[in-house]
Amino acid sequence: MIYIKNxxxxxxxxxxxxxxxxxxxxxxxxLKFNSVEKALQLNSILALVGPTVLVLVTALGLVEIAEKISLLNFVVIASGVGLILLGIKL
Known part of the structure; x- marks a missing residue:
């Protein structure tokens, strides 16, 4: 059994x-719907899930290490996430 205290x-x-x-x-x-149209609709929904999870996981990680990193590193990480999200929209 894995014990995680954090x-x-x-x-x-x-x-x-x-x-x-x-x-x-x-x-x-x-696969169940067996339709390209339905697959594209599902893929569109997934386009919202990925970035949302990315932001949430990154935010949780930053909250945990906020006191351990410098303000500059915090800004660099936040900017990186912002650029990824910007790249997804373009």
Whole structure:
């Protein structure tokens, strides 16, 4: 049995597991519907899930290490996430 004493780490991992389950379920639904149109609709919904999980997991991680890193590093990490989100929209 794995014992995790850090609740932030556990929350980050659980968000990623939930995200994976959502992605896997969408893939199964695509196969079930057997339609490119339905697959594109499901893919559109997944386009919201990925960035949301990215932001939530990053935010949790930053909350945990905020006192351990400098303000400059915090800004660089936040900017990186912002650039990823900007790149997804373009």
């Amino acid at each position: 609740k932030i780490l556990l929350s980050m991992a659980l968000l990623r597991v939930i995200s994976g389950i959502i992605e896997f379920s969408a893939a199964l639904l695509m």
